[in-house]
Structures are given as structure tokens and as C-alpha cells.
Amino acid sequence: MSAVNDTKFNCAAFLLTGIPGQEDVHLWISTVFCLTYTISIVGNSLILFIIKTDLSLHETMYIFLSVLAITDLGLLISSMPTIPGVFLFSSREISLNASVAQLFFIHSFTFIESAVLLLIAFDRFIAISNPLKYTFIVILLRIAKIGLVFVLRGVAIILPLSLLLKRFQFCRANILSHSFCLHMEVMTMACADITVNNIYGLFITVITVRLHSLLIFLFYVMILxxxxxxxxxxxxxxALNTCVSYLCAVLLFYMPEFTLTLMHRFRKSSFPLLQIILGYIYLLVPPLRNPIVYSLKSKHLRWRIIKVFVK
Incomplete structure (x- = not known):
């Protein structure tokens, strides 16, 4: 009987879900997602174009915004093959290799974005607390090197998770609860001991995302x-308006991710619909929110965007 079940679920592919129980309105939901993708891609691309073409914006803060925009575009592109596919075309199947590749890019870009938010918080802390020493402390080349280290670190710490997943045989129910793949959920489908994945995943989350969020909180406390x-x-x-806006954006980035991680890791959620909604917020809201909160708070960049539309 076990052999039969293993053959039945021995998975070269997983099945993605949309929003269970809401299949009749998936087409309408896809309209919201498509609008979100369109606004996010246009907004982040516009910011990249303006910062690249306007030499007066080639400063540290705007470099951070450029990296943030690139990261958000990466998150959108990583999820684009599956979310519209599920809701628009009912294309639910995703191969193991594709799911591992997708979760690698989603988690890598998430870790990189977390690091960029930390750098932005540090930049604002120096700009407000020590404005006279700002140009001596925040040197563009120095920040570029730190940013490169964060990017390489984000890729390096996620790669072992993907390699660890590839060594597993998957012989349990292969239906995922989202329209995209996350490591916390895919690893629970394995028919082997996942202790190493669990410990390593928890370890890198604590030393990166949790540490980043703690440092960001401390920076904003000192700023306030x-x-x-x-x-x-x-x-x-x-100054208060800017700090509160940035802090709200940071909370909106970390809270869904933190709650979703707990739900997946301890599997005690009594609200599966909440878990699914948090997954979409975790993935799609930051790329939509960042151009508004971070970029439009800059008066110079705001007027450059207005001039583009006026022309």
C-alpha cells in the first residue's frame, strides 16, 4: 500500500492553488493582480529610468532606491509565471526544478530587499542625526561595496536551501497552498527527514531578516x-512624517513575512485563508508600495516624475 501511495505522489511536479473556495471569482481576482503587476512594474521602471537619466539624483539615497526597484522587479518577475497562470488559465502544475528555481529567486530577492531596507534606515539615521558628517560617513563607493556584499550574501545563503531540496524524494500530497513556491511549504512535501532544512532555514532567517528588522527598529527609534x-x-x-512613512513601509514588509513563516513552520494555523492572503501581501504589496512611500517622499524625485507625465 505504501509503495502504491509513493508511486501516486512521487512528484516530478507540484499543483498550485489559487484561493480555495473562490474559484468562481478567480477571473476577477486576476484583474486585481494584473493591475498590481502593471502599476508595480511601471512605477519601479520609471524610478530606475529617472534616477539613471538625471545626474543630480546620482546620490546614495537614490542608489538605494534604484536597488530597491530592481529587487522589486525581480520579485515580480519571479512570481509572474505562476500567479497569472493559475488565476487566468488554470495552469496549476509546476515541475520540481521550476519550483526550486522560483523559491530560490523569491527568497533571494526578499533577503536582498531586507538588507536594502536596513541600508536605507542607516542612511536616514546618519542624515538626520549627524547631517554635518553625512558626506564623510556615507561615501558612495563604501556603500556600493556594502550593498554588493549584501546581494552576494542573499544569493549565497539561499543556494544551499535549493540544493538541499533537490536531494529529496517527494512522495506526499503534492498540492501547495499558494500560487507560487516557498521553501517552508515545499520542504514539508518531502518523504525524508527535513531537520537539516528546518534548522538551516530558521538559522538564516534569524541572522538575516530578524537581525535586519531589529537593527532597523533601533535606527528608527534613534531617529525619532x-x-x-x-x-x-x-x-x-x-522629519517625523518621513520617518513614520518609512517605518510603516518596513512594518508592512516584515509583518506578513514573519507571520507566514510562523504559520508554515509550526503548522498550527486555523485560518488557511489568512495564510494564503498573507502570502500574496508578502509577495505583491512591497513592489507596489515602495515606489510610493520611498520615492514620492523625495521632493526632487516627485517633481521629476510629475514632469515626465506632464510631457
Missing amino acids: KTVLSISSHVEFLR
């Missing part, structure tokens, strides 16, 4: 402390 000491009412409100 500095803002509260500003005597000028106008400057106080402007």
Missing part, C-alpha cells in the same frame, strides 16, 4: 529621538 529634539516645528513635522 533625534526628531523630538528638533526645535523648528516645520522641520520636526517634516
